[in-house]
Amino acid sequence: xxQLNAILEGVGSVVQLLVRSLSYAGTLPRQWGRFVEQCYMxxxxxxxxxxxxxxxxxxxxxxxxxxxxxxxxxxxxxGSLVGLSMARELGPMMTSVLLAGRVGSAIAAELxxxxxxxxxxxxxxxNIPAAKILVLPRLAAVLVMMPVLIIISNIVGWFGGSVVxxxxxxxxxxPEAYFAALRHFTKFKDVMNGMEKAEIFGFVVVLVCxxxxxxxxxxxxxxxxxxxxxxxxxxxxxxxxxxxVTKILI
Amino acid sequence: xxxxxxxxxxxxxxxxxxPFTGVExxxxxxxxxxxxxSYGDAEVLHDVSFDVKPGxxxxxxxPSGSGKSVLLRQIAGLELPTKxxxxxxxxxxxxxxxxxxxxxxLVFQAGAxxxxxxxxxxxALYPREHRSGDxxxxxxxxxxxxxxxxxxxxxxxxxxxxxxxxxxRVSIARALVMEPQLLLxxxxxxxxxxxxxxxxxxxxxTLKNEYSxxxxxxxxxxxxALTIANRVGILMDGKLxxxxxxxxxxxxxxxxxxxxxxxxxxxxxxxxxxxxxxDTS
Numbered sequence: 001x002x003q004l005n006a007i008l009e010g011v012g013s014v015v016q017l018l019v020r021s022l023s024y025a026g027t028l029p030r031q032w033g034r035f036v037e038q039c040y041m042x043x044x045x046x047x048x049x050x051x052x053x054x055x056x057x058x059x060x061x062x063x064x065x066x067x068x069x070x071x072x073x074x075x076x077x078x079g080s081l082v083g084l085s086m087a088r089e090l091g092p093m094m095t096s097v098l099l100a101g102r103v104g105s106a107i108a109a110e111l112x113x114x115x116x117x118x119x120x121x122x123x124x125x126x127n128i129p130a131a132k133i134l135v136l137p138r139l140a141a142v143l144v145m146m147p148v149l150i151i152i153s154n155i156v157g158w159f160g161g162s163v164v165x166x167x168x169x170x171x172x173x174x175p176e177a178y179f180a181a182l183r184h185f186t187k188f189k190d191v192m193n194g195m196e197k198a199e200i201f202g203f204v205v206v207l208v209c210x211x212x213x214x215x216x217x218x219x220x221x222x223x224x225x226x227x228x229x230x231x232x233x234x235x236x237x238x239x240x241x242x243x244x245v246t247k248i249l250i
Numbered sequence: 251x252x253x254x255x256x257x258x259x260x261x262x263x264x265x266x267x268x269p270f271t272g273v274e275x276x277x278x279x280x281x282x283x284x285x286x287x288s289y290g291d292a293e294v295l296h297d298v299s300f301d302v303k304p305g306x307x308x309x310x311x312x313p314s315g316s317g318k319s320v321l322l323r324q325i326a327g328l329e330l331p332t333k334x335x336x337x338x339x340x341x342x343x344x345x346x347x348x349x350x351x352x353x354x355x356l357v358f359q360a361g362a363x364x365x366x367x368x369x370x371x372x373x374a375l376y377p378r379e380h381r382s383g384d385x386x387x388x389x390x391x392x393x394x395x396x397x398x399x400x401x402x403x404x405x406x407x408x409x410x411x412x413x414x415x416x417x418x419r420v421s422i423a424r425a426l427v428m429e430p431q432l433l434l435x436x437x438x439x440x441x442x443x444x445x446x447x448x449x450x451x452x453x454x455x456t457l458k459n460e461y462s463x464x465x466x467x468x469x470x471x472x473x474x475a476l477t478i479a480n481r482v483g484i485l486m487d488g489k490l491x492x493x494x495x496x497x498x499x500x501x502x503x504x505x506x507x508x509x510x511x512x513x514x515x516x517x518x519x520x521x522x523x524x525x526x527x528x529d530t531s
Contacts, residue, residue, distance in 0.1 A: 118362035125356045127349040128379045
């Protein structure tokens with residue numbers, strides 16, 4: 001019962017923060033600097049790790065698919081498997097997981113630290129809402145940067161698959177055949193569905209991490225606890241939401 | 251716009267003159283009405299009542315853990331009382347509408363400066379967010395406030411590069427940029443050397459004399475309280491045990507007040523031993 005109350009309180013707090021943040025949406029043009037800074041933090045600094053991870057997800061997918069499909073003489077379809085898996089599921093999912101670990105933890109740590117060291121109280125006495133200058137620019141930035149990250153993740157993952165398809169002996173299909181199958185089976189709608197998922201996951205991750213950071217109470221130890229909680233809650237939400245969003249999109 | 255410091259005609263006037271624009275606004279009063287505050291079963295404040303008049307320096311003293319800072323946070327609108335009410339200029343300070351009408355600035359004990367911003371940006375944040383002038387006007391305001399507090403050389407530094415005394419002064423400068431009608435100080439001289447404590451006390455008194463802002467200072471610095479306060483209240487165990495002028499306090503024969511203001515160090519009969527004996531009996 002206590003845990004259920006805590007979950008409901010958490011949901012209520014997140015919804016309140018969302019409503020408060022959106023009520024300041026009109027101020028976003030005046031917060032251009034903060035928005036660009038957050039785009040840099042969310043997009044640019046996450047890009048290298050997203051690219052590395054996506055490349056190796058693509059290679060592993062091609063390896064596994066090549067190994068399994070060689071028995072059926074269906075190696076030419078590896079491109080379709082890698083293309084669809086990356087676009088519809090692994091690209092958005094793994095990018096969101098990385099976002100939770102890399103950006104979500106940083107957001108929770110920064111806001112928790114600001115709360116513990118009374119910087120948020122100082123903002124309140126100045127009548128500058130934290131939802132306006134700390135949350136809104138991050139939410140806007142994640143909405144803009146997630147599609148960019150997903151496009152790059154997909155392209156790099158597909159390319160990783162093509163490298164394995166070409167150079168691993170038991171797979172051994174040409175890049176032309178690989179990309180022909182990929183293009184044939186991976187539709188624009190699949191890529192768009194993946195982006196929609198990523199937008200939802202990214203938005204939820206940033207919102208939840210902001211909320212946990214701003215509700216931190218206590219001393220420095222609680223900053224660490226807030227970061228852990230933010231990442232764990234984000235990961236759980238990504239997995240749970242993935243099921244429901246996939247069901248809706250299929 | 252004048253860069254010169256305007257001095258009000260009388261230190262007891264109830265108008266606070268904006269140091270930057272010269273525009274006068276009413277200094278506001280505070281009413282603490284039968285306030286109690288509990289955290290779970292622990293009662294931190296019990297039925298505390300007092301008024302702070304517009305334009306005065308009111309000092310709230312008391313031992314550590316007596317509830318001074320909690321009361322100050324309630325006056326700043328950061329916490330709500332469990333019972334009773336706190337009013338600033340007759341309005342609930344926790345409401346956003348009140349914050350829009352009445353400018354209340356709080357100088358935090360640890361400064362609460364924004365660590366990711368330079369000193370200059372810390373001060374410029376308020377006028378920028380509230381769009382009170384263009385960048386040139388904001389620059390004048392910020393540099394003027396830094397000059398008043400003698401920390402203009404620190405403008406481009408980050409809070410982590412400042413000493414404790416400088417952080418306090420920057421924190422006061424940041425509050426000053428808000429052109430406050432009520433200025434709250436939470437332990438402004440804690441962790442400072444005696445000379446810096448005296449400097450901060452002088453700054454608080456000067457600001458009051460020059461701008462007639464209402465000042466409410468929470469401290470256990472006896473020298474600060476008895477030197478600059480118009481009135482002093484002493485909180486002990488969550489209760490307001492006395493309220494009067496510094497002269498009244500010094501004449502008091504209440505042993506708790508005498509012991510708090512002039513504690514004697516008795517090595518033969520230490521206080522903690524007396525407390526231990528009381529507990530065991």
